[in-house]
Amino acid sequence: MSSTLASVPAPAPWVVAKFGGTSVATRARWEAIQRIAAAHRARGRRVLIVVSALSGVTDLLKAIAETRGDEARCREAQVGIVERHHALHRALELPTRNALDGWLARLDQLIADPRRGSGALDWQAEVFALGELMSSTLGAAFLTARGLPTRWLDARDYLRAVPLANQGAWARYLSASVPAAPDPALPGALADLGEVFITQGFIARNDGGETVLLGRGGSDTSAGCFGALLKAECVEIWTDVPGMFSANPRVVPEARLLARLGYEEAQEIATTGAKVLHPRSLGPLRRAGVPLVIKDTNRPHLAGTEIRAAAADAAPCVKAISMRKGVTLVSMETVGMWQQVGFLADVFAEFKRHGLSVDLIGSAETNVTVSLDPSENLVDSDVLSALATDLAKICRVKVIAPCAAITLVGRGMRSLLHKLSGVLAEFGALDVHMISQSSNNLNLTFVVDEALADELVPRLHALLIRADALRVEDGAVFGPSWRELAEDGASAPQETWWRRERAALLRLAGEESPRYVYSLDTVRAQARALMNLFRLPPGEGGRRPGEGSGIVDRWHYALKANPHPAILRALDEEGFAFECVSPGEIAALRATLPQLPSERILFTPNFAPREEYAAALAQGVRVTVDALHPLAHWGELFAGREIHLRVDLGIGRGHHDKVRTGGDTSKFGLALDQLDAFRALARTHHVRIVGLHAHAGSGILDAGHWRSVYLQLAALAEGFRRVESLNIGGGLGVPSRPDEQPLDLAALGAGLAEVKRAYPQFALWMEPGRFLVADAGVLLARVTQVKRKGFVNYVGIDAGMNSLIRPALYEAWHAIVNLSRLDWPAGEMVQVVGPICETGDVLGANRRLPECHEGDVILIAQAGAYGAVMASRYNLREPAGEIVLP
């Protein structure tokens, strides 16, 4: 195929393409390399391919380098290396093996070399270098044999290592530095030799002509150096991921691909957590002004991440949130640091003496705190103890661990502070050990307890998006999310019921506006999804007769979400019991369902007066108590009764401060340290605690949450003698924003089943509310007026916060569409507001709707929960009425 191609002109631009260990390990991967190189050549580029050793080979070479006297282990590793390369050689169907066998013979010589006994560094470097020398040799032969003439270069002839001041012998040989700047003569000299070249990553030569290595991530560094030497048009790093992300996608599936980054930002992200690129590769490229692109070998059509000089006028923006775990803080306190000459020098001398490298530094008048990155050394040896002992001679030292460093990265961080209030609030309840912000204005780092980090990072990522600090709408900077890439081409979100019923809804809005409309089919569908949650195989799980067939033994509908009689009847038919929080709710329930047995009603009030408990007990309703007060002061009321106890497990979850119901600052539940006192009161009054209950918030989309609550309650319940049921609450989230993912019901069921197998003696209860009804209701309203003020467009509708208060109260986000002009192209950004005399009467901020006209029907989605039931007559305006879709 190559013979028909025109040759590339001498001054043609260069592309350096680097491929890692897995990208060179199989024939299929070499075919991909061939396609990529041939495509560049076809575009008139000269190509330099930089390769790593076959995956796993460096570890085998390491085994040889470290065996010293262990002959058997050394030979075993050698056999492994020979077999790997012979196998690939066979797969590549190459005619001759001479070149490869030459390197393998060299390996044999090096193993017999007397320097092996001492593990001499120059000898180790030669051993390690063989991995890249062999992979590039195989590659050159394969590409040439396939019709893409490829010239093999020895990287050591081009990359010259220079020793740094203070650089030890180990680093000079095994982690050397190569100062690479554009060499104007090199492109021309190489152009005389050919068009496509292949060379090795990771290796270079020193002034004495010896082989040296570039350390961890050395192949990236080599690619960067060659890119700079050649002043290439572009350096491509081909890997198994689509590029750099705004967070670690394993922790934050919503992390967005970063389409474009400045060198400094990319270096900061790579340094603070991302593994995809070694930060050392960027230095030479930045100085030479050569852009670098990270590309996915499996999906070469994706644009990847492009790293180049940032545009001077680019707006400041958070680009990523990264996290490092296993961080240890050393806090050093002195009474007289002020004007104490040399204190810092003394302190840091100790770190140097013990071979520990300091990362973050924070200092105050009398304290200096530093962070140590995780290392095997810290865990396996007593180095920290020895350091602390020496430091203790000059200051008071405290070791704080295990910590995680969470870093926000982006240019102009200090000018973003005003946008971070919601983000910073997330740290409010946490113990932040240290905050660090460097003068390069690229980062803001918080050091917190490690146990918090995994949950914190996804929340911070979401909050950064919500705060418009991580501006994911900017397509020039942000690409698709990891999840979207994983689902690549998955079907569009499911059609909603209100799209199907559009005609009926427009008719209903024409009769009366504003108006809530409910779909009972949707309520029933949600109820059935829960009822079927994780059906256990027969005989497992201690099923009690007459109760639900899924993993949850009894579902309660928390009717505060929406007590509409039709909904109550539908859920009763679906097999739900009911949870009430007031006598009014009990009365409404009884009025709608007069036949409902009392024991299917759970009364869970909070700070209710004595009479309410008395009335509920008299009716035979199950009662939940959540404080000492009722038993301490009204013990006789509960004498001989069965009660359920709501505890506060000390964690608050949910989408907004006001809907978090766990933690000391929440008014719900009994604190765990009062449990013994509660039980003593219960014994005194012969009260039987038959159920434990916890509910830690609402709108939770993390399926693991309930497993954790269940597990904690079950562990607590084991200490009780009469507990039969564990009520792990509700709070099942319903995604509202387009970037949120629905609760994974399968994962929820599996998590609950796992706990149930361990604690089959307890019945499992849950009490969702919003999950059942939110999507089943919409609020219809009509456009009253439109207005423009400056750059802000307002669309006024006849429903306000007196009908739907969630946006004002919880900053809740409801999807809003113009039902009269459904699927018309979106117009300008608008604020959807109501007629109430309150600044906060905004139902939706910054929405893109088709141009709205007076009389258009506006639909506010997900209004089935906490909508009509929270309505008021504020301003003496009647709130929206309710109707069930016929």
Place this chain on the structure above:
Amino acid sequence: MSLSDPRTAHAFRFVRRDYADGVASLVYAFDDGPELIERIVFPDAPMPVPERAAAFEAALDLLHLIAGVSYYKAGVPAEIRVESSALDAETAAFLDALYLHGLGEFAYHNKLDLRGRIRFPAPLQAEGRHAFLPPLQGEGRHAFLPPLQGEGRGGDGVRAAVSDTDTIPTQTLPLKGRASGQHRTLVPIGGGKDSLVSVEILKSAGEDATAVWIGNSPLIAACAERTGLPRLNIGRELSPVLFEYNKLGAYNGHIPVTAINSAILVVAAILYGFDAIAFSNERSASSATLEYDGQPVNHQWSKGWDFERDFHALLKSRVAADLDYYSLLRPLSELAVAERFARSARYDDVFSSCNRNFRILGPKPADRWCGQCPKCHFVFLALAPFMPKPRLLAIFGRNLLDDIALAPAFDALMEYRDHKPFECVGEGRESRAAMAALIQRAEWREDALVARFADEIAPQLAADAPALAELLQPEGPHQIPVRLRGYLDATR
């Protein structure tokens, strides 16, 4: 059948026990109430070998009698009726002691006095009747026990001391390879540090050991897998009727589960052809948690020395003379076990001694260590002197000694101002010695609870309080086979 409250029952009945196809069924009842059937499932069980049939039947009888404690305690009726087998005086006395002491904490919490109430029916042999009841007060109870480096006659000495009714012939367990000195040991795994220390000792001694555990626990399964030993997982299903009884107000509370597990493993040993069962109970398991109405109450009585000694003796005389039952860690303090555990990082990311989370396996430290229970607190403290701080913090995922809110919990461990909690934790002096070691360490000294100990508690301690090194010395009675004793040397 309608159920009635077991607390109103007149008699608890041992109805029958069966074995078929790897499943032992243990049947009990209150009066004429429904049968309570517990099932023990032995996976891939071989056919019981004829030569061992007598031993197997005796082991099943003993299991039936011991496992009954889970059900008996629901009503604690006045009469105990054994319909399934004929009891001899020695066995009856053993069961009296097991039920009385094993239900000690249960009785304390339920405000019951079981003394004189528990009487297993037996032929009248008044002298032997109370042979197994140890003196209530601790002094002198170990007087007859041999030292660790003795002549290896521990078991014999014990049996001579307690068994005076040897009228039933012992049953021999023939084992292949026994002559060549090849032993096969079952080592029960609990997911905590203790049994993993035993595993490593048995491995270093080159013993043919199999890791065994009872019930469904992903965490224990993960630990067992990490041992690299062959594995055996025995199933146990409680009678669901017990849950119904609990609803009716049955008594509930702590039972001597180690006794039940021991009896299950005796059946397993005979069935699968093992000649030793190596538990991992340490010295401090023998000390009482508190004293109540003149009676010592020990949360972990069936992990204690008295039970081990008596159960071993009963096995030798009634089940199989050549089946060894011992605790490999018996002469070790909790601290000594912790020190041994710290020697290897093999189990760091799988083990858990936490009582709240131990049934469930999770990838994060918080999934395995709740950080709130006395077990978490004690194990953290016990390991702290023996491993690098970052390693310990990586195991727990947090620093419990820097949380001032836990001061009362650690005070309880140190028996400072409070009694010892009802949990399997070490002695107060062990916690104090560990804390005293930490105040000498610069990397710990400033942590909230260590600093508090230095300021407030250490000055009150007696000058002759034992130092850490002293508490690491093996001491006290045990019945470890001679061939393994050298491996318990405290030095590294």
